[in-house]
Amino acid sequence: MRVALRLLVVVVFLAPLALVLAGSLRRVGLPPPAGLELLPASPGLTAYDRLGELTPLSRLLRNSVLVVLVAVPLATLVASWAGFALAQLPPRGRRWLVGITTGLLLVPLPMLWIPRFVLYLQVGVLDTLVPLIAPALAATTPFTVLLAYRAFRRVPPELWEAARLEGASALVTWWRVGLPLVSATTTAIAAVAFVFHWGNYLDALLYAQSEATRTLPLGIGELATVDGAEQSVLFAGAVVLAVPAVLALLAVQRPLLATRDGS
């Protein structure tokens, strides 16, 4: 029964990916199929060739990779530091700050569009990759801070006390004592940050002005308006966008499942 349920979950989540993959193998120029098509009649890679013609794929990929290479470690570090600091606070101040951090999750994103736009404009980084990396300075989302906080809270307080008695600084305590014990959560935070920054369409839309600063989600998004005969190109773009995210999640799966934080 459990196996059947697991299989069902796998099918539900994999089916869209499989259909997108199958759609990307349909020959460019053919009208779209009338319904779902599990495998095109004469599969090929023409959609991927056409994708390279319609979009500056290498530049889009380069920009996206640059963003995640900087933003993911940065977001993970900031979230971990913030979570660690929250966990060290006395209960009263901690409750307030955790409440505020949770409240920040409820702030509608559009409220940040204009302040951020003005800030980037004033600092002179509009139309660079900086606005796409900048959210990492705030741990990308308050959710990652709360994740780190929960993980550090599960560490027995005696360990922090012992480190303090040994004369370890906060940074050394975080690095030598805390971080090794929350590696699974840290990996999860990195995965969350990767998925966010790799697929960040909105910031790219609002703050990238020129072709040179466009990233993959924006480039693939432009394909949304291709006509039916080129629908497979859109699917090919979706595959290119999805594969790194899937690979990243597969890569972190083992450490995530192997460790239980704080124990």
Next chain:
Amino acid sequence: MRLLPLLLGLALVAGCGSGTAGEQREDRTLTVQAAGGEGELSALRELISAYEQARPGVTVSFTGVPDQGDHIAKLGTAFAGGNPPDVFLLNYRRLGPFVDRDVLAPADLGDRSEADFYAPSLEAFTYDGELACVPQNASSTVAYLNLDLLERAGVALPTEEWTWADLEEMAKSLHSKGIAAVGYDAEIRTVAPFVWTAGGEVVDDTAEPTAMTLDTPQAGRALQYLDGLQQYGVDATARAAAGPADQFAGGSLAVFFDSRRSVPVFRKSEGLSFDVRPLPRADAGRPSVSLLASDAYCVSKGSSSLAADFASYAVGDEGGTVLARSGRTVPSVKALAQSPAFLDPAQQPASSSVFLDVIPTLRRLPNVGPEDEAEEAANDLLAQYFAGKAGLDETGAAVRTATAAAYGQRS
């Protein structure tokens, strides 16, 4: 996009929504933003390239956005942040909030005069008595016909005076031969011309709309007629599987209603032979009416003189010809629309002049905003009606209520 008035309002409050577009950049640099499909954006890139060649030393930074909602969100944020594009393309249905917030420079037609333009597109971009933007196109909804399917069914091409009864007769003949006859997007832009030709109105007041009026007997007749056509072609279930535009492009649909925007796609479709006719009129003796689809080049207040120069170049002989050749737009300038660049006999549809013939019959939707919200609300309810999930009276009443709420948001 419900946020637009708010974002533009913030621009006004902050005092940064005007007077800054050009100041941030050097005089020889221009930013242009537009939304559209791949064909449309390619045509605009070609136009920009021609402009840069015609104005040595000028650099144009172009941002193409595929989705209208994203286009408006990006514009709203940029205006509020005080760094809007110098020139942007805007549909007349979204004009109101921009004029209300005073973020547009007066339209400059350059060497053209108002007499050079088709009146409906000028009128659509006239707000409080002033022309707000330079009209790019004057497109309209027409009937696309698959010539091979008609021939296979032994059905003659309709005349330009055809009626609803003629279309229904044709649909029956096609359907009896196993051919999907008629398909359309179940949206207000499809429904509107049918309501008008039946003698009804889509909104209570185009200048100051307070609700859509699909609860009248005339509108009811139009809705029932369109609903009845589904049995001969693309119904809601088939629409969900593949859009009628795709089915027409694939050669499996005989008649499809849409604006000029479909032409580049249909031209690219292998083996598709097609032509166009005006939309059928409700009865003989009634006028055929179509819906205006028009965009314009709007210049942000405070932009350098290059912005106005670009807009006038785009509707000039040189720039306008580049766009006319793309097939995507019906030029708003009469001379361009009547030129071989647009009426190229070697290109489909052979009867491109139909797009010009219907111009005097064009009517439009409101331009005061928030039109997107009203149309989205109406489209959701129309989708329910055409899927058989809501009755006629229920739909008419619900559309009135929902659109009244949307129009009521106008500040």
